[in-house]
Amino acid sequence: MASALFDARLYRKDAAEPVSVKVQIESHRLRVLPQPDSLEPDLELDYGRAQVELAGQDKNRIKVQPLDASYALIFQEREVLASLALYAKGTALAKQADLLYQKAGLHKRGEKIYWTKVALAVVLISLIGYLSFGAIVDAAVERVDPSMEGKIGEFIANVNKWQDSGADAERVKRVGDKLVKCLDKPAYKFRFFADQDERVNAFACPGGIIVVNHGLLKAVDSDDELAGVMAHELGHVVHRDSLRAAVHNMGMASLLAIVFGGAASDERVLALANMVKLGEKLESLSFSRKQETLADLSGVALTMKAGYKPEAFITFFQKLEKDEKNGAVPGGESGKLAMSLLSTHPMTSDRIAAIRSEIERLQKEAARPGLH
Amino acid sequence: MDYELLHEGSNAVLKVNLQRGEQIKAEAGAMVAKTGHLVIEGKLWGGMVSALKRSVLGGETLFFQEVTAQEGPGEVLLAPSPPGDVKVIHISGGQDYYVKNGCLLAAMDQIEMDTKAQRLSAGAFSGAGLFVLHLKGNGGFAVSAFGAIMEINVPPGEEYMVDNGHLVAWSGDTSYRIVKAGKNWMSSITSGEGLGCMFTGPGRVYVQTRNPEAFGAWVRRFVPATGG
Numbered sequence: 001m002a003s004a005l006f007d008a009r010l011y012r013k014d015a016a017e018p019v020s021v022k023v024q025i026e027s028h029r030l031r032v033l034p035q036p037d038s039l040e041p042d043l044e045l046d047y048g049r050a051q052v053e054l055a056g057q058d059k060n061r062i063k064v065q066p067l068d069a070s071y072a073l074i075f076q077e078r079e080v081l082a083s084l085a086l087y088a089k090g091t092a093l094a095k096q097a098d099l100l101y102q103k104a105g106l107h108k109r110g111e112k113i114y115w116t117k118v119a120l121a122v123v124l125i126s127l128i129g130y131l132s133f134g135a136i137v138d139a140a141v142e143r144v145d146p147s148m149e150g151k152i153g154e155f156i157a158n159v160n161k162w163q164d165s166g167a168d169a170e171r172v173k174r175v176g177d178k179l180v181k182c183l184d185k186p187a188y189k190f191r192f193f194a195d196q197d198e199r200v201n202a203f204a205c206p207g208g209i210i211v212v213n214h215g216l217l218k219a220v221d222s223d224d225e226l227a228g229v230m231a232h233e234l235g236h237v238v239h240r241d242s243l244r245a246a247v248h249n250m251g252m253a254s255l256l257a258i259v260f261g262g263a264a265s266d267e268r269v270l271a272l273a274n275m276v277k278l279g280e281k282l283e284s285l286s287f288s289r290k291q292e293t294l295a296d297l298s299g300v301a302l303t304m305k306a307g308y309k310p311e312a313f314i315t316f317f318q319k320l321e322k323d324e325k326n327g328a329v330p331g332g333e334s335g336k337l338a339m340s341l342l343s344t345h346p347m348t349s350d351r352i353a354a355i356r357s358e359i360e361r362l363q364k365e366a367a368r369p370g371l372h
Numbered sequence: 373m374d375y376e377l378l379h380e381g382s383n384a385v386l387k388v389n390l391q392r393g394e395q396i397k398a399e400a401g402a403m404v405a406k407t408g409h410l411v412i413e414g415k416l417w418g419g420m421v422s423a424l425k426r427s428v429l430g431g432e433t434l435f436f437q438e439v440t441a442q443e444g445p446g447e448v449l450l451a452p453s454p455p456g457d458v459k460v461i462h463i464s465g466g467q468d469y470y471v472k473n474g475c476l477l478a479a480m481d482q483i484e485m486d487t488k489a490q491r492l493s494a495g496a497f498s499g500a501g502l503f504v505l506h507l508k509g510n511g512g513f514a515v516s517a518f519g520a521i522m523e524i525n526v527p528p529g530e531e532y533m534v535d536n537g538h539l540v541a542w543s544g545d546t547s548y549r550i551v552k553a554g555k556n557w558m559s560s561i562t563s564g565e566g567l568g569c570m571f572t573g574p575g576r577v578y579v580q581t582r583n584p585e586a587f588g589a590w591v592r593r594f595v596p597a598t599g600g
Contacts, residue, residue, distance in 0.1 A: 009465065009545065011574030013527040018545070018574070020465035055572070057470065057490070057547045063574075069529020072574045074545045076466055115489070 002026045003083040005033070008073045010040070023073060025083040030064065032073065043071070047088040052081070052097050054104060058111075062100070078104050133248075141244050146187040146207075149243055153207020157191060162211055168194035172212045175227050179234055182305035188237060192230075200320065204233040206243035220316060224303070228313025231302040232345075235295030241287050292345065293354055300358045304366075310359045317347035373480055375512065377458055378449075384458035386450045386478060386514050390441035397436045398450050398478040399516075406439065407446030413438045417485060425487045425503065450478050452516030459521045459578060460512045461541065468508035468544035471515055473501050475540050475580075481511020497536055497550045497567045506544075515541050519582030526573035533568045537583035546575020 003025040009018040022033045034040035055063035062080050065072040084097035163169045176192035188208030197213040204210050210233050220226045236242050300310045375388040414435040416423035427434035439448045488506040517540045526532045548569040
């Protein structure tokens with residue numbers, strides 16, 4: 001009684017290449033039949049001196065070899081195990097073959113379960129990463145020293161063609177310097193620029209760079225209005241909102257590099273600045289409602305300290321909104337031009353109420369004798 | 373189709389002579405020269421999904437080039453980018469091989485390829501990456517490496533350890549597990565060997581005599597840290 005012929009590869013200890021053979025499983029032994037044109041002699045392996053195990057990286061093939069491992073047979077058909085279990089019945093080899101037969105069947109399913117677990121783990125890690133993104137951004141921002149942030153700002157200022165001289169720049173600088181003087185121990189060296197852009201906008205870059213567009217300078221009726229907008233932008237710098245927003249856009253890898261790699265060297269500054277520049281259009285950095293409110297409140301306090309009228313900030317935005325509705329801004333420009341500032345700083349009624357109550361609070365505080 | 377290796381060693385070139393109607397697949401950018409009328413086409417070998425898997429997950433090129441002798445016989449010369457050896461591996465009778473991504477230079481005859489995911493431990497620590505190329509069929513394929521390529525036969529009943537980072541290709545009949553190179557963790561670290569791949573025979577392993585990552589780190593020691 002013998003099984004059908006199985007294909008196998010025969011590896012001999014002293015041969016470099018395996019040879020293809022046919023194997024027949026008989027009741028007491030396993031018979032190896034080389035190819036008809038081969039010079040290999042027939043081999044017989046008694047079950048008493050044979051061992052069987054799964055082989056290959058995926059454990060998807062069967063290895064049968066004598067106890068002294070002088071050669072090995074590699075099968076790719078799982079049915080070999082069933083035949084061994086049947087024909088070698090009663091031997092340790094049959095028992096082992098039967099166990100492996102079941103294991104090989106389970107292997108395929110196990111593989112699926114394994115990769116499902118891996119996929120689930122990846123999804124879970126991504127989810128945790130997504131949910132803790134804000135915390136990682138904050139941790140990364142904490143690691144950036146203000147002096148390094150200043151270097152990033154300097155880099156950005158150098159690659160942009162903003163004006164630091166001329167009538168517009170002089171006006172921005174005059175108002176800006178007056179505001180900065182009222183800041184309590186500023187960590188940044190503030191620099192003020194004007195841009196020829198006709199859009200009504202002003203923005204802050206990391207490290208204390210404040211840029212005011214020509215469009216905004218035309219739109220303001222007084223230095224009070226200009227100071228209101230600039231004090232608000234100064235607030236974003238002091239609260240590190242500009243840096244946070246830029247870092248937010250840099251991607252997880254860069255964030256982790258800052259968090260774990262330290263952030264001190266000049267190359268890192270350059271690389272960071274490049275990423276900030278690439279990752280974000282600085283004019284359209286958008287901040288959360290909370291960040292806007294905090295910038296409003298610190299802006300109000302600063303304009304008051306510097307002697308400007310704090311209400312001008314609200315009235316300027318209300319004027320812009322009115323002009324936008326009418327389809328025009330001062331100077332006859334298209335109403336759409338006002339959108340830049342309004343789109344990044346929508347003046348909601350909540351914001352107006354919060355600013356008004358802050359103004360009142362500060363005015364009351366100032367009126368009370370002996371408080372400052 | 374016949375092929376031969378020229379300038380074996382660090383400047384190896386694979387020369388393939390194609391008969392009319394025959395074709396080979398080669399790594400993108402591997403062609404050095406060819407007979408004028410041979411036609412080259414970029415192909416997504418193994419289909420879009422397999423090619424994307426290979427490219428996105430394995431870091432291999434998305435396209436392979438197919439060189440075909442449509443109008444008559446001709447020859448093509450192929451070489452890898454890094455200085456290193458090229459070896460041709462022949463398979464038949466159901467044999468298969470796993471090849472580290474980036475180490476397959478060309479596939480001749482009736483060779484099929486797909487991408488296989490290794491288990492996470494092997495993917496993370498073998499130096500071969502999570503995804504490796506799986507080649508089967510009948511014929512030859514050429515692997516390239518950094519430095520020389522050594523062929524190691526692992527006989528039945530024996531084990532052989534290869535330092536991670538030196539793996540190029542291994543036969544499907546063998547298997548490996550990740551092991552500490554030293555007797556314990558301390559000696560693994562202090563010996564500078566760290567982890568290795570312990571192969572179980574029977575089977576064959578091809579190793580590169582230089583580790584590209586280690587070479588990169590060595591070169592970086594001589595590159596000034598700051599410009600100017």
